[in-house]
Amino acid sequence: MAQLELQNVSLSFGEKQILDSVNLHVNQGEFVTILGPSGSGKSTLFHLIGGLLQPEKGSILLDQNKITGERGHISYMPQSASLLPWRTVLQNVILGQELTGVKDTAAARQMLQKAGLAGYENAYPHELSGGMKQRAAFIRALLSPQSVICLDEPFSALDELTRLEMQKWLLSIWQEHQKTILFVTHNIDEALFLSDRIVVLSQKPARVLREFEVPFPRPRSEEILLTPEFLEVKKEVYYTLKQGASMS
Template structure:
C-alpha cells in the first residue's frame, strides 16, 4: 500500500497558472476522490503525479520518495479504456506487467473470472461492451505492480445503469485489494458512494478549497444513496462546487 503526499504544488502553461500551492495526501488503503470545475487541472494533477510533466514548484512524495518527473511510480487508468485493439483481453490485462518485466497469466485469468469475463480471455476489444472494456482496463491497472491507483473518470462514458453496476463492482474488487486510490470524477453521487474522503478543488488557479471526510461504513450499500445523510453531504458539496463555478 502507498502513501502519497503532495506539498505546495504549482504548474503553469504559457505563463498561466493552472495549479497553485496545492497540497493533499492519500493514506495507505484510502480511497480519495477529487471533484472540481471543468478546467480546474484535475487531469494535469494526474499527469504530474505520473511523471509525464514536472511542476514549477512543490513536491510529490510517494512512500517517502520524491517522484517529481519520474514515470512508472503509479498505475494510471485514463478516461478512455485505452485498450490495444490488436491484443486480446488477456493480452491487455498483462500489458502493465510485461512493461515491468513480469508476467503472471494465471493471476490475470483469475482476475478476468472475478470481473465476470470468463470465456472472453481470447476476445478482442471491439467484441466487448463499454462496461466490459472498462473492467478489462481496471484489471490491467490492478495487475500492474504499483500500489497507487490513479483513476481519471473511468466511468464517465457509461450510461447511468452500467455506471452504477461498475461502481458496485469496483467497490467489491477494491474491498479485497485495498490499494490506495486517487479518483477523479465530476459526479457527486459517485464520489460519495466510493470514497473515504472527497477533495474539492477551486477554479483556476486551482488549490484545495475543502475536504469532506465521509462516515459511511464499508462495505457500501447502494441504499445509502437515498439516506438523509447522503443527501445532506450532496447538498454541501454541490454548494461548494457551485460557489467556485460562480467565481470563475
C-alpha cells in the same frame, strides 16, 4: 500499498496558471477522490503525479521519497479504456506486468473471472461492451506492480445503470485488494459513494477548497444514495463545488 503526497504544487502553461499551491495526500489503502469544476486541472494533477509534467513549484512524494518528474511509479487508468486493439483481453490485462518482466497469467485469468469476463480472455476489445472494456482496463491497472492507482473519470462515458454497476464492482474489488486509489470525477454521487475522503478543487487556478471525510460505513450498497443522510452531505459538497466554480 503506498502513501502519496503533493506539497505546494503549482503549475502554469504560459501566462495561465493551472494549479496554485495544491496540497493533498492519500494514505496507504485509502480511496480519495478529487472533485472539481470541469477544466479545473484535475487531470493535470495526474500528469504531474505520473511524471508527464513537471511542476513549477512543490514536490510529489511516494512513501516519503521524492518522485517529482519521475515516471513509472503509478498505475494510470484514463477516461477511455485504452485497450490495445491488436491484443486480446488477457494480453491487455497483463500488459503492465509484461513491461516489468513479471507475468502472472493465472492471476489475470482469476481476476477476469471475478469481473464477469470468463470466456472473453481471447476476445478483442471491439468485441466487448463499454462496461466490459472498463473492467478489463481496471484489472490491468490492478495487476500492474505499482501500488498507487490513479483513475481519471473512468465511468464518465457509461450510461447511468452501467455506471452504478461498475461503481459497485470497483468497490468490491478495491475492498479485496486495498490498493491506494486517487480518483477524479465531477460527479458528486460517485465521489460520495466510492470514497473515504473527497478533496474539492476551485476553478483555475485550482486550489484545495475543502476536504470531506465521507461518513458512510463500508461496505456500501446503492440504497445509500437515496437516504436523507446521503442527500445532506451531497448538498454540502455541492455548495462547496459551486463556490469553487465561481472563483477566478
